[in-house]
Structures are given as C-alpha cells and as structure tokens.
Amino acid sequence: MANYRANLMICGGTGCIATGGMKIKDALDKELRERGLENEFKVVITGCNGFCAAGPIMTVYPEGIFYERLKPEDIPLLVEEHLLKGRPVEKLMYKEPEKRHTVPSMNEIPFFNLQVLRALRNKGMIDPESIDEYIARDGYQGAAKALTEMTSEDIYTTMKESGLRGRGGAGFPTGLKWEFCAKVQADEKYILCNGDEGDPGAFMDRSIMEADPHVVLEGMIIAGKAIGATKGHIYVRAEYPLAVERLKLAIKQAKEYGLLGEDILGSGYSLDISLYLGAGAFVCGEETALMRSIEGKRGMPIPRPPFPAVKGLWAKPTVLNNVETFANIPQIILKGADWYRSLGTEKSTGTKVFALTGAVNNIGLIEVPMGMPLRKIIFDIGGGITRGRTFKAVQLGGPSGGCIPEHLLDTPVTYEDITKTGAIVGSGGMVVMDNFNCMVSVAKFFLEFTADESCGKCTPCRVGTRVMLDKVTDITEGRGKPEDIENLQDLSRDIINTSLCGLGQTAPNPVLTTIKYFKDEYDSHINEGWCKAGVCRDLVTFYINEETCTGCGACRRACPAEAIAGDKKIPHRIDQAKCIKCRSCYERCKFKSVLTGPGSLREELLKKEEVKA
C-alpha cells in the first residue's frame, strides 16, 4: 500500500451530498490528477460526520484541519496552498459563529461612507414631531446667531461667499438673490419656500419636509432676516400629506416657543409662516406661476423682468428658495462660508442630495459632495446595476433634464460639467436605466408628462410639446419617418427659444439628449421597425434561438398567454399568434436564448408555421 502524505476525508452523508459533496470529490480528484498528486493524497468518502449545516465538509488528516461550506471553485486554491505549500486556507476553515461574519460597519459600506450629510444631517436621527430633538441637535442656533449677531448684509454676504446655489434646479446663487431683494425698499416683503417638487422620481424635498421640518423653518427665518421679509409661505404639494402634517405641527410648535411670530428670541425681528397647498400642477413649481397660485390665480408664469426679488408675490419683493436650499442655510450661518466651500468645486460648492433610483441595487436618498463622478455614484454608492443587467443611461433632472450615456460616466456632478453633456443637475432626481430600457420610450414618457402639464400660455410650448409627443409616439408605433429626427430637433430649438418659462424651455431636453446619444435606437425604430430593447410592442418580435435554448422551461412558466411550447430539455418555441409581447420570457431567460427581432419578423415566422402545418 502506498504511503500517503495526507488523507482527505470528504463527508459522504446525505446532507453533504445534497449540498454538492460529490462535486467536491470530483473537483479534488481532477485537481490532484492534473498535478500528478493522486498517489500522494488519498481521497476518502466517509459517512455523515454530523455537522450537516456546514456541508460540504472535508477533514484533512493527520493535521485534523476541518474545512466547511466548500465549493468546487475552492479546490484548486486548497490543493495549492494547503496540500502543496503546507499552508491551511483560513477562509475555508471552520469558524466559530461569533467570528464567522460580523455585520459590516458604516465605514466599510460605500453607500454610507461616500456620503457627507449636510442638508440631511438629521436624517433618521430625530423624531420629526419633536421640536426639542431638533433643538438638541443645534436646532435654531443658526437663526439665533443670524437674528442677534448679524446684519442683513452680513447674512447675504456669508451666503454669497459660501457659493450656495439654488438646489431646486436652476442653480442661481442664493446669496445674490437675497442681496437683490434686500436692497429693494418696500413695506412688505415675502420669503417663500418651494415645496412643490414636481419631477417624477424625485423625493429629496419630500424627505426633508417629512423628516426634518424645522430645518426648513429655520432656513426661512434666516433668509427672512436677510431680505427683510414680513411674512413667509411654504408652498407644498397636496400629494405630500405626511409633509403637510409635519410642517403644520412644526409651525405650531415653533410659534409656541416664540421661534415664529413677534420679536423672535428677543431680537426685534418678527416673521409668521403659513402653509399653502398646491393643487396638482407641475408648472406651479415655477416661481412666478407659484406666486400666482398663492394669489388665487391660475398658475401661469409671467415674463421676467421684473424679477420676483423686485416685484413678486402681490407685486412685493419676494424671494423663493427650494427646500433643500433652506436645509443648508442654518449650518452655513453657524459654521461659516469657508466650511461650506471646503467641499465641492469652485463653482459648485457644497453637497447635493440625490434621489438615486431605477436599475441600481441601492435605491435611496444620498448626499454627496459636488464634483463626485457619476460612475462613483452609480457603481460604488448605488452598488451597480440589478439583475445582472448592463448600464445604459442615467437620467438627471427629471423632465427638464437629459440622459447621459456610458461613455460620459466619468463626468463630475457639477452644474457646469453636467450642462456640457446636454443634461442638467436639476433638483436631484437620478434615474438609472439598463439595457432593458428603450430610450425612445423614455423620451416619450417625459414628453407625455410635460405636454400634459403645459399651462398653455405660450403657443410653442402648448402646441409644440404635443406635436413632439405625437411624432415620438409615431416612432414608437412604427409610423416614424427618416425626416422626423431633424424635425424634432428643429421643433425643439424653436420651443426652447420662445417659451416663457422653464417648463417649455427644457421640455425638449429628453428628446434632444436621447437623439444625441442614442440615435441608433431612433434609427432602428424608424428604418428597421425594430425596438431592440423589446419595449415598443409594435416594433418587436420575440423568438427563441433553438440552438442555444436548454429547455429549462423558465420562459414557458413565465408566459401569461401560454404562448410557449416545449418540454424539459427540448428547445422551446413561441407561438407568434398568441404572443402578447409582454417580454416576460425575454426577462426570465438566463441563457440569452430569447431574442428580439423587428416587428415584421412576426409575419415571417407565422408564415413559416403555416407552411409547416
């Protein structure tokens, strides 16, 4: 009998065999044979060793090293390190439960460690219905300092030096806006908060209003002092009932503490804030339309100049700021402009909150320093694309924004750099898209929104968005023509140049950016009648590649129309007459065997079936 250097006892009990014990044996045999070691190490299958939960297990004698939870891919390493070099592989060895796998700490998870919380500093930390908890985290200290130690000029100069830009999307320098208003003489002035957050998919402002309502009030008090406001309003959309409730309570509590009302903190400054509910119009997020809405008029923008800072609500000097902008203000007053500038870039200082959503693994609300590359946000913080799909585009800025493709992912997120791509940073909505999204459909989705929300005042916007929508719809339904692309671009330019407000001025952006970066998709819709992502039902045929199909049946089980025929291990086939183009099979197949073809393919395949029958 040969003298073995070691015995490798692999558990052959039923439990371990069920978890793959024999595959371990096969892998081990193969590896030993390949290295010419089969006469030096003996592989023995033993009976059940009792530790079934840890299987497949292997004990190496004579050392008595116990390996657990083995996988075939662990074997080459194990043979190399332990058997040849005499170094047992720690990570495969049995570990006591406490040492097995501890919960990672925040500084180990990119989702958390890459964020810096400023506007969201109270995120998840306080009870939003307790003003005391807000005060305990330095709440109203900024207002106290601004009201008792600073003049109006001190305040807006600090804001100017901080470089804070409006977080609602336009990115106008906040301090500058305050200065314009402060310098106007008037008996009444207004400080307004824009809580209308209309972008589909954006929820930054909702989160701040629900979770930290007092920071909005504190920001408004400071801004009010800076411009000399006599009254404040928060315009919040009615679709945010929890935010409305929390703000109402916060205002009541602040009033009780004398933090709103007459002579706040004994400073001599008085401010009252009331809540005003929106009524479902996206356009009322635009500042002049918002002010008309508060005045009881139909929400329609008016020409500027005169700017609201000079003549706004009720024709009085008014400053409107976004919720997130206000959330940054108390800290800037307390810690100074230099502190705020210490993050971000020169022209885009500080941090920005994003609502990261779509095809990423880590969906949520994040706050990052300006200047962070998109790639880092999507892949490190966002944890990459779900379901093993590939990145296609990231949509920034909602219906006013644009889609950014893969080759531009190293773009740092700053106002200037993103604008160069044709998109905008916007209010912070960041929707990630994968290879199962059709970019023409995406453009259509946003156009449906803006065409619906157009107030109607300007003909190019009212009619133009509708015409653009009809054209894009034609393209998605097989009626597209080659000249449509140029027509859409011309129409876009006209709408942008002649619309009075931001809605019309930006509505064509999704179309322009998708044409710029995904022209091939428009071309295949128009020229080939083929939606390659499988979204536009008139322009796609699903069929199975019978050479690669393994007959696993996943598609057949997923099909709601019972349109797939096939048996286990036999290539399946889709019955084109029954197929409703729901795409379930395409999404389920793990063998890349469900393919898409142009819409016209359906007829061909049906004819083929007829001929056979």
Next chain:
Amino acid sequence: MAKLTIDDLKKIKEKHHAAFAVREGGNRAKITVHMGTCGIAAGAREVMDALMDEMSAKGIEDVIVSTSGCAGFCVKEPMATVEVVGEPPVKYQFLNPEKIRKIVNEHIIGGKVVEEYALVVGSETSY
C-alpha cells in the same frame, strides 16, 4: 409656553441630552423605527405596533422607543436603528412584525445583534 430666549435654546439642548441620552437617566438602549413615506409604504406601522406590543409583553421599561423619518436607504425599508449603551448603533433592514419581535428578544434583552437582519453598524458622517 413662554417665548424662548437664546439661553433657553441651550437649556433645552442640555435637558434633552440628559433625559433622552442612552446613558444617563437610566435608559440602557434606544430603538428608532424609521417612518418616512418609504418606510410606511413598506409596512413600518405594523412593525412599530409589533415592537410596542413585544416591549410591553416583556415588561421592558428602560428602553426608549422613538420614530424618525427616512433613513436614506429606501430600498431596504422597513428599517429600525438599535442603540445600546456603549455600543455603536445597528441598522436593521427588511423588517416585519416577526423580525422585530426577534430583535427585541435577542438584541435588546439578550444583548446580541441579530446578524441576519442587520444592514450596517455605525453612525454617518456629517461635516
């Protein structure tokens, strides 16, 4: 309630830390259920109900139960954060009434983190 002065603000801050701090005041732990719209939509109210029920069934009186808004990681809701004296806060994910009861028994009473439900340990950076 009287109108506050600046000193009053500071006093409230100190008093709050004393009463609610997980250290003085005899409280040995604090559990916060995150109830932003994302949490509520995912079932945080049921989690909260189960939590209150289990705490009272087990007669626990020296643990603060609190709510807060969205924790930021919306896809993992319902979430709760457990802070025990002397230990870093632990954030739990994908909770339901059954899991929260287990957390009360194993973490709050037993002192051991329920690793299979835990997302992360620690506090966030803000500066």
